[in-house]
Amino acid sequence: MTEKPQKNPGQTPALNVAGVCKSFANRAVLDNVSFQLFSGQALCIFGANAAGKTTLIRIIAGLMPPDDGTIEICGLNLCSQNPQAKKMLGFISHKTMTYPHLTVEENLRFFARLYGLNKSNTRVEELLDKTGLILYCYDLASALSRGMTQRLTIARAMLHRPAILLADEPFTALDAPACENLLALLQQFRNEGGAVVITTNNVSPSLRCCEKLAVLNNRKLFSDIKADQINLEKFC
């Protein structure tokens, strides 16, 4: 299904996914998936297990190429203008994507260097403060609780001030307070003009942070879904 025209038709969408297809070993996983997202918006993609949610979000993140279709990040084609487009993306998943043998601060400083932030840049301190990790900055990443680890993951993803934050099953194994923290961080990111895409089968917290809902089912993406249309039993 294609996206309905937005309020500002002249505005370049932050994320434009058009006709994305993907197959593994002759088995189609995604078929002509298309949607648009503008700055400040949040999209939640629901789907059952093995629906292709992780595949879709990893394709958008540039971690795997699509078989067909295009992905544009703020007007830049992800395939042809890869380095510039990748810099506008932040990605978090249920895996931490941080080094367990480094401390919280060391992890952030390492990735800050990779993103080209020099040592005098105060972005690391700013994020430690924002995510509430300032008291844990000298703790090893392996020693953090699941909720704290997710905050570190978000801090890592936001180091380079991305335009879009992609979150693959971010609420996995999080308790209620940790979910609230995560929701607050995502809302803060949106308030600063960022767009968010979340894939999940955890309905409740996702409905609170995303005004746009979509369902990935039978290889196709169904957009403009209303909250009451989602079958809670199917996705929990």
Added chain:
Amino acid sequence: MIMLAILIAWIFRIAAESAEISAPAIASAALLAAILFSAILVCEKNFASEHENDCLAALILASADTGDIYLAKLTVNVTMLCIFELIAVPAVLVLFKINAGLSWPRLIIAILLINIGFSSIATLLACAVQGTKTANSLLGVLVMAVLSPMMIPAVSALLSLFSQPDTAFDFNRGLGLLLAFDAIFVTVCWLLFDFVAAGQEN
């Protein structure tokens, strides 16, 4: 790694004593075996830490080109091997009593080329085997199978350095072949790393 190198050299030394094999020949073999096994250990450990929490995906997201990750890993692995050889090479030379007329600059160049060649293949294959149940043993088998052609010029170069000056072994030919191997292996592995890193997705 240093302990491993010393043990390998020691076992070869005992074998040489028992079988009356010439010291330069067996010293070359011992040193190569030590470097090869150390390269496998270094490369495997290097990528094991990336695989643990999907950190390789984070590196891919943060880097402009996936090939840069391969070159960075290769540089680290070669550096680690060089540090290890600061102790291992003198240990082998002492055990096998090799010192008379040894050309140190040529030895350093030969060992550096051997490090680059071994590390180039081991780095790529170490990334490939991550997540398998038999990663350690599989990596050893794969690396040794692919690197076996490189052993010949490596032994030739080391043997010509360790032997008396009037030997038939040609150092320059061995060095030229090592250079060719390095250039080909590094280029091919750099080009193929994209597929190997993307192959971690499943």
Added chain:
Amino acid sequence: MRTTLAILSLLLILLAASLALTTAAITPAARNIVYVHVPTAFCSLISFCVLFFCSIRYLRTKQQKWDHTAAAAAQAGLLFATIMNLTGMFFARLEWGIWWTPSPRLISSAVLWFLYVAYFLLRSAFESRRRKETLSAVFGIIAFIDVPLVLISARLVPDIHRPSFSFDTPAQLLALASAALGSVLLMTLLIWYSKLSKERLCPHTHPR
């Protein structure tokens, strides 16, 4: 088509065998093992070329049929490489009195066999089909690049692999050519059947 290939292959091999046992026979009789050794060496190298080509095609297209063909070529190549090395060892024992020595061609033959075995060890290590296919293709390319490198570097060691006879008579040349062509057709059949059996084991679950 397959039946035709099978019949042709059989006829050519029978022709080679009959010539080798009669007019094209080399003395002493044990040397006639070269009519098996040389064609199998040829086939094992061709299989490697097929493996290399299919590996590149798989990485470009991600179509499973290329992986199936590559694996089939590797199976055929391993079979021929095994026969090549075994017959070579027997020939070396009879001709030069040793089972094996590090001469250029013998090193190349051994490395070829090691690379085939390593290819299958790699394939057996992965549970994920896509990862197995991708990494097998990568290894197939690296292994193929190894083959000319080993032929070049092995020149640094002395060569014992110099036969003390040659194929002089037309009958001997015909026998060798028949054996080689018959082996190539047999190899093609083996790859074909192996690829078909792999495709039958992986039916399409969600056809596009």
